[in-house]
Every structure is written in structure tokens, then in C-alpha cells.
Amino acid sequence: MGTHRKSTPDRPAPLFAALGDETRLQLVSRLCREGPLSITRLAEGSRMTRQAITKHLRVMEGARLLECTRRGRETLWKLDEQRLDDARRYLSLISKQWDDALERLRSFVED
Amino acid sequence: MSTDKIEKKILLRAPRARVWRAISDSTEFGTWFGLKLNGPFRTGAVMNGVLTPSMVIPSVGESQKPYEGMKFDFTIERIEPQRLFSFRWHPGAADPNMDYSSEPTTLVEFLLEDAPGGVMLTVTESGFDKIPLARRAQAFKSNDGGWSEMVKVIEAYVGNASQVNA
Numbered sequence: 001m002g003t004h005r006k007s008t009p010d011r012p013a014p015l016f017a018a019l020g021d022e023t024r025l026q027l028v029s030r031l032c033r034e035g036p037l038s039i040t041r042l043a044e045g046s047r048m049t050r051q052a053i054t055k056h057l058r059v060m061e062g063a064r065l066l067e068c069t070r071r072g073r074e075t076l077w078k079l080d081e082q083r084l085d086d087a088r089r090y091l092s093l094i095s096k097q098w099d100d101a102l103e104r105l106r107s108f109v110e111d
Numbered sequence: 112m113s114t115d116k117i118e119k120k121i122l123l124r125a126p127r128a129r130v131w132r133a134i135s136d137s138t139e140f141g142t143w144f145g146l147k148l149n150g151p152f153r154t155g156a157v158m159n160g161v162l163t164p165s166m167v168i169p170s171v172g173e174s175q176k177p178y179e180g181m182k183f184d185f186t187i188e189r190i191e192p193q194r195l196f197s198f199r200w201h202p203g204a205a206d207p208n209m210d211y212s213s214e215p216t217t218l219v220e221f222l223l224e225d226a227p228g229g230v231m232l233t234v235t236e237s238g239f240d241k242i243p244l245a246r247r248a249q250a251f252k253s254n255d256g257g258w259s260e261m262v263k264v265i266e267a268y269v270g271n272a273s274q275v276n277a
Contacts, residue, residue, distance in 0.1 A: 091239060094202060095117050098234060101144055102121045104167040105232075108143040109125040109133045 023048070024056050028065070028079065036069070036078035116237040124229040131193045134221050134232075143167050145175050146183060152196070156187045188218065196221045202242060215241040 031037060039057070043050045057077055060066040067080050123130050133139045137148040137158070145165035148158055160183040164175035185200035199216040217238040224231045 091117055094236065095119075098117060098119050098236070102119055102232070102234065104143040104145070104165050105133060106121065106123055107167045108139075109123055109129050111125075 024060055027053070027056060028060070031066070031077060031079045036076040038074045038076055042077065115240040116235060117239075119234045121232050121234075122226055122229055123232055127193060127223060127225065127230050130223055130230045130232060134196050134223075135190060135192070152187050152190065154187055154190050158185050158187065158198070159183075160185070185219075186216075194223055202236070202239070217242070 027042060030042065034041075039050055039054060042057075043053055046053065057066060057068070061068065064080055066077055068075050068077050070076070133143060135152055137150065137152045140146070140152070141148045141160070141163070143165055145163055146160035147163045148160045150156070150158070152158070162175065162178050162181040162183065164179055183200060185198045188197040188199055190196055197218060197220040199218050201211040201214060202217050215238060217236050219236045220234065222233040222235075224233070
């Protein structure tokens with residue numbers, strides 16, 4: 001349903017900026033392939049320092065592309081998959097609007 | 112879940128003629144949907160609607176409040192009395208400064224069937240795969256609560272998954 005307010009063209013930009021970097025794309029593609037990883041694992045086989053990698057991860061976290069979770073003493077980085085799945089989220093939003101509309105219809109026709 | 116189509120089924124405990132009137136009479140449709148419409152539904156008619164929060168369920172009406180005054184244009188496609196009502200519109204077409212006329216539309220269909228205890232209503236909205244990705248993304252940009260709001264919407268959706276076929 002079309003109940004969306006007039007938009008301001010600012011929200012996707014951080015997402016694209018976050019992905020517009022070769023290092024970050026590589027980190028994302030590893031998280032895609034291997035699932036949630038710690039900074040130690042992400043730094044393995046990389047020429048970059050952990051500090052430099054963390055900086056990139058934080059940029060992507062800021063764009064809500066990644067999120068970090070704790071497992072014991074370890075911090076794991078993972079993809080925020082819903083952020084990567086616009087088409088489905090879009091349908092979920094519209095789907096919810098239909099649910100609301102049909103509940104109103106039910107109230108309207110059932111006495 | 113298909114990315115092209117949303118399908119909803121709901122059993123309405125009311126006579127078929129009552130359900131048909133609620134869907135095919137533009138005033139009644141507007142009452143529960145939350146739209147003020149410019150005239151009766153007729154095949155081929157171009158409808159202009161203005162969002163007016165529906166107070167059929169007050170708490171849900173509140174959630175429509177931010178969208179009050181938003182314009183919807185849609186074209187009635189088919190009317191088969193007591194059975195089928197369909198129209199085409201631009202999903203998320205809310206920006207009054209944009210010309211959406213050249214963009215693809217989605218088809219919304221209401222199908223009525225007899226069911227024990229009432230009417231099984233199936234609502235489908237299809238054609239999303241043709242909607243440009245940029246347009247889909249606007250649905251989120253326009254959500255002032257941003258991401259956290261979206262997560263709530265998704266949680267609510269997943270919570271209702273048992274009664275939803277999306």
C-alpha cells in the first residue's frame with residue numbers, strides 16, 4: 001500500500017558509501033561466505049592491522065550494514081542481513097500495512 | 112517468500128453481500144481503508160484518494176496519522192459483482208512532486224469465496240519485481256523512525272507469520 005511519507009533522499013547514501021571501498025567489500029564478502037567472524041579471524045591473512053580493520057568495521061556498523069555481538073569474551077562481526085535485503089523488507093512493510101487494513105475491514109463488516 | 116507478490120487470506124464472519132459492499136462501494140472502502148475518494152468505483156475509473164486515518168480501530172488509526180493528507184491515485188481494473196474487485200496503483204507513490212505515471216504499477220485484487228461461517232477474502236498485490244529498487248528504498252527513507260522502526264515492523268510481521276502468507 002502506498003502509505004509512505006514524502007521522502008528525503010538521505011538514507012541509502014551511508015550504505016553505499018560504506019560499500020564503496022575495496023577493503024570493506026572484501027570484509028563483507030568474507031562475512032557473507034563464512035558467517036560471523038571475530039576481529040582475529042578477519043585479520044588473519046590480511047596485511048592490515050587489527051586497528052585498521054576495526055575502523056572499517058565501525059564504518060559499516062555506522063551504516064547498519066554490520067552488527068557486532070558478543071560471544072563469551074569474543075566480539076563477533078556479522079552482516080545485518082535485513083539491511084542487505086531491501087526487496088523483502090519492502091514487502092514486509094507493505095505486508096504489515098495490508099494486515100492492518102484487513103483488520104480494519106474485519107471490524108467494519110463483522111458486528 | 113516471493114518478492115513479486117503479497118497474498119493475504121482472511122476469513123470474515125459476515126454475509127458475502129456485506130463484504131462485497133465494503134469492498135466495492137467507494138465510501139465504505141474509504142471508511143475502513145482510511146481514504147477519502149472522489150467518486151464511485153467503476154471499471155476503468157481513475158480514482159483520486161486522500162488518506163484520512165480510519166478510526167474503525169482507533170489504535171491502528173493512530174498509526175495512519177502521520178500519513179494524513181497523502182494522495183493516492185489508482186485505476187479500477189475489474190469489477191465482477193460479489194466475486195472480484197481489482198485496481199492498479201503505484202505502491203509508495205507519495206511524493207506529490209514526482210510524476211509516477213510512466214512507472215510500473217502493482218495490481219491489487221480482492222477475491223471473495225464462500226467459506227464455512229462467512230467469506231474467505233484473498234487479497235493479492237503483485238508486480239513488485241518491476242518496481243525500481245530506488246523506489247522501494249524510498250519506503251524506508253520515508254519512515255521517520257528509520258531502522259529501529261523497521262525492525263519493529265518486521266518483528267510484528269514475523270509475529271503474525273502464522274496467519275500471513277506473504
